[in-house]
Amino acid sequence: MHGTVFILLKRYVQTQYDHSTWVRLVEAAGLTSGDFDHKEVYPDEHMYALVGKAAQMTGVPANELHEKFGEYLVPDLMYMYQKLIQPNWKTLDMIEHTENTMHKKVRSEHAKNSPPVLHVVRHSPDKLEITYVSQRRMGALAVGIVRGLATYFDEADRIVVEPETSENGERVLIRVQRLPAGLPRVGSM
Incomplete structure (x- = not known):
């Protein structure tokens, strides 16, 4: 998945919650970094992990997120x-x-x-x-x-x-x- 989508996801989480929530989410998803490059393409599994963990953390279903x-x-x-x-x-x-x-x-x-x-x-x-x-x-x-x-x-x-x-x-x-x-x-x- 395009890095721009991850950058916007990071901003979305920081806007809806805060930066520390993003850091906790990245850690919970098992990713080594929450910094993404808009010119790169990342594995879809990164997005699944982030949204899945966000659903667990918030209690909001993944589809709704x-x-x-x-x-x-x-x-x-x-x-x-x-x-x-x-x-x-x-x-x-x-x-x-x-x-x-x-x-x-x-x-x-x-x-x-x-x-x-x-x-x-x-x-x-x-x-x-x-x-x-x-x-x-x-x-x-x-x-x-x-x-x-x-x-x-x-x-x-x-x-x-x-x-x-x-x-x-x-x-x-x-x-x-x-x-x-x-x-x-x-x-x-």
């Missing part, structure tokens, strides 16, 4: 990839174009970079489905990123996100719908 972290990542991701983003894009547009813009760039920068594959089908201007495919089994992170995008684009009150399959599977179906303005978010899609 992944979602919260995914939401937290969005402003930094938007900043990092701002040159690839069209100014008229909103939440669903970002999701629709992530695979062929941001993920394509990440893969081209380093042969070991392997973001999940996102198969996106846009059913209408206000509805799409994402099929997340990754052996990492971090679909909850993707769900969090979708929710974070909705917040970033000031659409959180209009975007409904529904994972249709287990968020810790290799294939996760996520349905996303933008409701008309003023329509209350009641029930499912």
Whole structure:
């Protein structure tokens, strides 16, 4: 996994808790250092160990931690990839174009970079489905990123996100719908 993700995880833990919590988490995960280089790629097992130990330490399920972290990542991701983003894009547009813009760039920068594959089908201007495919089994992170995008684009009150399959599977179906303005978010899609 890309070092930038670990750097942002460190900042997330320090922001939500404090630096000593990060140090304890790194030690509990059995890692020799909590310092990561944004140009390096690290074993996925480091992330599993950190999130697993964080779940034990906080009592918050790992999937929920992944979602919260995914939401937290969005402003930094938007900043990092701002040159690839069209100014008229909103939440669903970002999701629709992530695979062929941001993920394509990440893969081209380093042969070991392997973001999940996102198969996106846009059913209408206000509805799409994402099929997340990754052996990492971090679909909850993707769900969090979708929710974070909705917040970033000031659409959180209009975007409904529904994972249709287990968020810790290799294939996760996520349905996303933008409701008309003023329509209350009641029930499912």
